[in-house]
Every structure is written in C-alpha cells, then in structure tokens.
Amino acid sequence: MDFKLSALTKSIWVFHVSAGSCNNCDIEILDLLTPRHDVERFGIQLVGSVRHADALLITGAMNKKAVVRMKKIYEQAPKPCVVVAVGQCALSRHLFRYSYNVEEPLDKILPVDLYIPGCPPKPEAMIDGIVKLVNKLKSKK
Amino acid sequence: MLNIIFNYLIFPGFLFSVCIGLIAGWFDRKVTARLQWRKGPPWYQNFADILKLLGKETILPSSAKLTFLLAPCLGLASLVLVATILGRNIISPSQGFSGDLVVVLYLLVIPAISLILGASASRNPLASVGASREMKLILAYELPFILSIIAIIIKSGGAIQFGTILNHQALFGSNIFSWSGLIAFLVSVLCIQAKLGFVPFDVSEAEQEIMGGVLIEYSGLPLAIFKLIKAMLLYTLPVLLIILFLGQNLTMLSVIGKFIALLIVIILIKNTSPRLRIDQSLRFFWRIPTLLAILAVILGYFGL
Numbered sequence: 001m002d003f004k005l006s007a008l009t010k011s012i013w014v015f016h017v018s019a020g021s022c023n024n025c026d027i028e029i030l031d032l033l034t035p036r037h038d039v040e041r042f043g044i045q046l047v048g049s050v051r052h053a054d055a056l057l058i059t060g061a062m063n064k065k066a067v068v069r070m071k072k073i074y075e076q077a078p079k080p081c082v083v084v085a086v087g088q089c090a091l092s093r094h095l096f097r098y099s100y101n102v103e104e105p106l107d108k109i110l111p112v113d114l115y116i117p118g119c120p121p122k123p124e125a126m127i128d129g130i131v132k133l134v135n136k137l138k139s140k141k
Numbered sequence: 142m143l144n145i146i147f148n149y150l151i152f153p154g155f156l157f158s159v160c161i162g163l164i165a166g167w168f169d170r171k172v173t174a175r176l177q178w179r180k181g182p183p184w185y186q187n188f189a190d191i192l193k194l195l196g197k198e199t200i201l202p203s204s205a206k207l208t209f210l211l212a213p214c215l216g217l218a219s220l221v222l223v224a225t226i227l228g229r230n231i232i233s234p235s236q237g238f239s240g241d242l243v244v245v246l247y248l249l250v251i252p253a254i255s256l257i258l259g260a261s262a263s264r265n266p267l268a269s270v271g272a273s274r275e276m277k278l279i280l281a282y283e284l285p286f287i288l289s290i291i292a293i294i295i296k297s298g299g300a301i302q303f304g305t306i307l308n309h310q311a312l313f314g315s316n317i318f319s320w321s322g323l324i325a326f327l328v329s330v331l332c333i334q335a336k337l338g339f340v341p342f343d344v345s346e347a348e349q350e351i352m353g354g355v356l357i358e359y360s361g362l363p364l365a366i367f368k369l370i371k372a373m374l375l376y377t378l379p380v381l382l383i384i385l386f387l388g389q390n391l392t393m394l395s396v397i398g399k400f401i402a403l404l405i406v407i408i409l410i411k412n413t414s415p416r417l418r419i420d421q422s423l424r425f426f427w428r429i430p431t432l433l434a435i436l437a438v439i440l441g442y443f444g445l
Contacts, residue, residue, distance in 0.1 A: 004196035010189040038179040040170070043186050048352035051200060051360040054193070078198040078360040 008054060008080065009134045011043035015053035019070055021060025024120040025087035029057060031123045050076045061089040061096040062106055074110050082113040082133065091115050153228020155221045162372030163187040165404055172408045187372065191365050199361030208262040213366035216255030219248040220373045227380045230303040231391055237304040252370050253279050256355045263358035271354025274419045275345035278335055281426035286332035288434035289325035293385050295441040296321060303384055310388040317386045321440035326386045328430045330406065333378045339411040344419045379403040
C-alpha cells in the first residue's frame, strides 16, 4: 500500500467551483459539512484556495465563459488532483444541452474522475461517490 | 554538542513539539466539532494532512522563488528554538541563560514575519491584503502582550530569565493568584488568540473573504511547513503562559492538565466569537487590553 496515497485518501481537501450552476447543487454540497452528514469525519474539508485543493468539485453546465476559467483553475491546482462532476448539468448539460452558449459537457474539457448524478444529488449520494472514488484510487496503485 | 542537537531536533525541540502541536490541533478540531454537534475527525487527522501535503506538487511563483521557499523555513527554525528553550526550562529551570525571556519574545514574532514575507513574495493581491492585515495585527497585539509580560518581570523582581521567574513562583505562589498577575493573564490570553490567528482576530487568513489570505499561493511542502508552524504555535504559546503565570507546580501531570485547560479556554473563545475587522481589532487591542496591561504593571510595581 502506497504511503502517500493512503494519506491522500484520508485527507481530501475540496475546492468548490460553480460553472454556472443554479445553486441547488452548491447548497447540497454545503449540506455535507453540517452536523447531519459531517464529512470532516473522513478528513474532508472545504478550502478557500485552489492551491490547497486535492479535489475540484464542479457544479453547473459549462457555458462558454466558464470553460476558459475552468481550464485555468484546473491548471492552477497542484497535481495529484481529482475532478468531481456534481449534478446532472455538469454530467450531461441536462436541460441546457441544446442551448447556444453551452457547447461541450464537462468531461470533454477536463479529465473527470467521478460523476455524481442527480438534480440536485443527495448528500448521501455524494458521500457514496467519494467512497467509491477512494476505493478506485486504492485499487489502481 | 550532541546534547544540544538532540534537544533542538528531538526531545523538547522539533519532533516532540510538532507531535504535541498536531495532537493539540486535532483537539481543537474535535472540540470545535463537538460544540457544533458534529463528530469530528479521528486523532491522526492532522498527521495525515501533513503527510499528504508532502506528497503534493509544489507550485512556485515566477518571481522571488527563494524568498517564497525560505520564509516558512525561517519561521519554523525560530519556533523550534522557542520550543527548545521553553521545554528545557520546564525540565530544569536552573539551566537557562540570563535574558532568555527576551530572546523568546523576539523569536515569537518571527513566524508572523515569515508569513508576511512569504505572502509578499507570492505577488498575489489577496495575499498582499492578508500580509498588510497581519502587519497591523502584529502592531496591535505586541504592545499589550509585552506590557503584560513586563508586569510579570516587575513582580518577580526584574528578572528576565525563565528560571528566576519560576523560582519566584515556586516560593511565593503562581503569578495568576495576584491581582496584577490575573489581569496580565487575561490580557495575554487575548493576545495569544491573535498570535495563533484564531477567530476573533483571524483577519489575515479569513477564508470566506480573502480565501486563505497569506497562504493563498502556497501548496505542497511549504504549505505543510506553515501548517507545522501553526501547530507548534498551539504548543509553544500555552506553554509560555504556563511558565509565566502558572509556574508553581511543574510536575508532568499538572503541566499537562494546565495545558489542556488553557487549550480549552482558547478553543472556547475561538468558537463563541465572530471575526473582528482589522480596524476593530486594532482599536480593541490598543484600548482595553493595553489599559488593563498598564494597570497590571502599576499594580505589580506596588507588589499586589
């Protein structure tokens, strides 16, 4: 078992990016930090700066303006960094898929490691997704 | 010589104080979580954080790479020295040198200065906002902090040595049980809150408004060193207070008990107060705590 990897999976610092979301997914993400779901149990923390991030939590359909910023933010994150797409919009553009300013889904732009579907996804679904991601990372090495 | 290196790197110095500091940091997070009706992280959480940061990529700014990297090392080296001096004084109070209190006071400012240096070297506008706030905060809290320590120096007959202060307390009882000592203790607990960067006075790295402030450009190894600095401050500052104010009984068990009690006081202040703006904290420190500290100096002069 890799030493660094086990430390990484025990303390995932999350940077939360909204690429034009309707705020529902963002509210559900904040629910994870409340007493009911308390993800600090697993060492997961929201951080203020991309430079500290281990995971980018991206919500919302990627409109043209957001794509440029999103690529910049991904480049600024220190690498091993996973990308998590939260919500139906980030997965497949949902009801904006024929919209004139939303050209590509997120996984054509950034390498997405984890998809969490739902509109908005439940906090339980997100915790489940993170557990699956951790297991995937562990089995890869 | 070997003894000095051992003291500096292992026992009261680097390794020991880092471990205690990280566990104190976990204690802080756990108590905070319990106060908010959460469960809180497991005990090894801060160790895992540091290990993880060591394995991450370090991103350097295009300018001033050397200052950016050396600033955290400067802060860490000076804090390790503080931890060593304080630890040796608790173990054998007679072995100190004259003036070590002054040395410790100077060395305790260096971590804040290293934050300012690193933040300025990163050339981030938000980091420079944080650096300027940190600078003003130093100006704010150093005055009452040093005044309250002067009160203790006057009470112990002009001694600027930890050993003499501890001896005085062993003979006449802890400083906190006199009026001037009590007032000076209250003032320095508030100043320590600002030195640690805890909530009423955490403007310099306010996560919600300037996104980590001084630490915004740091990643990987230098960020881990800054986290270690924070952890060690959480160990050294309460120990300094124990030596200065609660130094009568320095057996192992009572030091641990006093340390935990002080930590709980600090954490409770942190969790029950909102963040002050920089102008509010400057005004606060230069009014009430400074006046109280001057009062403590006067009372101490009259031997109360």
